[in-house]
Amino acid sequence: MKIGQLSKVSGCSIQTIRYYEKEGLLNSPNRSEGNFRLYDKRALKELEFVKHCRSLDIPLSDIKTLLALKNKPEESCSSINNLIANQLDLVNKRIKELRVLKTELQLMKKACSTDNTVERCGIMKTLND
């Protein structure tokens, strides 16, 4: 199948697919006579792996690490475990940060429920603190 088809079935944009290839996350596919990229089911699987990792917010550099490990089935998987544990830590940290944000934003929202002038806006006042 050509790149447009792969894009449809995978849900990744054409540009993203080409970008992943350039970044070394996907193998360079065979080309047609007219230089079009030709993909098979295996390529789709590879792309789906990357997509799944991205849906977990795993950075491309880490995905590269994972892909390299996939080719070394005999090695220890401890670095995979670490990678996921770190990702989980990051997510937890970010959730905490966002909760703090949420609280302050909610307070601000309450500070100016009615329609005022800018001068009297409760939100603007809190922003000046």
Place this chain on the structure above:
Amino acid sequence: MKIGQLSKVSGCSIQTIRYYEKEGLLNSPNRSEGNFRLYDKRALKELEFVKHCRSLDIPLSDIKTLLALKNKPEESCSSINNLIANQLDLVNKRIKELRVLKTELQLMKKACSTDNTVERCGIMKTLND
């Protein structure tokens, strides 16, 4: 005070201060004979306003809007209210997304608690789905 001093008291890096100026979030300060930026307390206040907004993850473009409104004290503050409400929505959405992420990452972590080979790694298996 010079930019290094402002950086210290504000907690913003020197580059960030210059960047904010270039982006029009800070007024261009007076310069010394040797072309060094000279700031006063007012400038510090302005920077702190920007910093406070950024701590709420408000994008620079929105901060510009807020700064413009600060100079029009008679106008309605409804756009300020909207801006904060939108920001709150964004934060709430992101928190939800991250909770989903967290759940999946936790499941993955459990899937491979012991030290295995890559081939048998429970995490790698889930990533292939």
Place this chain on the structure above:
DNA sequence: ATAGAATCTATAGTTACTATAGAGTCAAGT
């Protein structure tokens, strides 16, 4: 006079894409 610290401008790099321009390829209709 000079060494070291601080500052200046301009430019490039970061992350993960998205968007665009301009050219080439291919299948279907006339």
Place this chain on the structure above:
DNA sequence: ACTTGACTCTATAGTAACTATAGATTCTAT
């Protein structure tokens, strides 16, 4: 055979909000 439209190609620039660097000036202290 020709042309139209859809698809693909490469290369480049743009996005957000900074951070980092190079090379030149300026200032301060000895």
